[in-house]
């Protein structure tokens with residue numbers, strides 16, 4: 001069955017994770033690398049693989065890193081079962097179609113690239129002369145890097161993510177201040193959405209590093225979790241607060257920004273259109289938040305009650321203007337909760353005023 005473009009895109013990442021440090025397959029490949037021998041390993045078997053295989057011998061034994069290392073000492077290639085649990089054959093001489101184009105030099109790597117293209121199976125090579133491990137998949141070569149090499153790139157991305165996160169907090173604080181003063185323009189909302197998408201892009205990049213790092217990626221994974229905490233909630237609240245009345249939920253999404261290229265993402269005008277703000281709106285258009293994001297900050301008010309508040313008053317300004325008596329009209333709000341809301345809103349307003357003085 002033919003794979004969809006999305007599946008083809010996800011494949012390298014999936015196999016890089018299966019080859020990550022800490023996995024038995026990676027351990028076997030590392031041993032071959034350190035033993036300064038090479039290897040050509042087909043990661044799965046199907047009829048197409050049978051058709052390009054000659055010679056060698058059938059094994060069907062349990063996969064272990066040691067067995068892989070020992071069998072790699074022989075001339076020829078190795079075939080594993082698709083779940084990597086068994087070594088099916090070793091010493092195999094592969095004869096793929098020589099007319100399949102490849103930019104590789106050296107017979108091992110040319111053969112690996114062609115097998116991958118002809119059979120659809122991933123193929124891994126360990127180069128004896130270059131001391132590298134590579135994955136061949138769908139006509140592409142993916143270097144399998146050491147943890148140190150991946151970590152040094154991941155740390156740079158992490159430092160950028162930390163800066164982006166700080167900027168997002170700054171932009172969101174400014175938005176809160178403007179909301180309290182009823183001075184939000186479309187541009188202010190677009191800037192927050194833009195920051196969210198920038199963080200999401202780095203998050204995706206870092207997740208790929210985490211997958212490729214396997215056991216060595218745990219610390220990175222925790223840092224990533226911390227740095228992206230609450231970002232998805234923020235996107236949802238922004239959508240709830242600013243979706244134009246005439247717009248359907250599914251057509252007003254911060255997530256739509258993922259289709260922009262990096263230059264487009266820097267242009268607030270393009271960002272606004274892509275999110276779903278209509279043609280008639282420009283960057284200076286004044287917007288009125290409904291109040292979902294600010295109400296979500298009120299401690300001790302459960303989410304469902306918060307939504308009821310927003311639905312009742314309709315806008316954040318109306319909510320700010322509500323007296324305790326007005327609040328008592330909302331179902332589920334007695335004296336105690338009404339007071340909590342009033343105090344909470346007063347604190348948010350105060351914070352907005354002091355932000356302005358800073």
Ligand SMILES: Nc1ncnc2c1ncn2[C@@H]1O[C@H](COP(=O)(O)OP(=O)(O)OP(=O)(O)O)[C@@H](O)[C@H]1O
Pocket residue numbers: 038039040074075076077092093094095105106107108109110111126127128129130
């Ligand atoms: N068609 C093939 N089938 C199975 N094994 C092969 C095939 N071609 C090459 N090999 C294996 O690769 C080994 C090295 O071949 P060669 O040096 O030409 O390739 P290379 O791509 O330069 O590899 P390296 O980077 O490891 O030096 C061979 O000794 C053999 O074990």
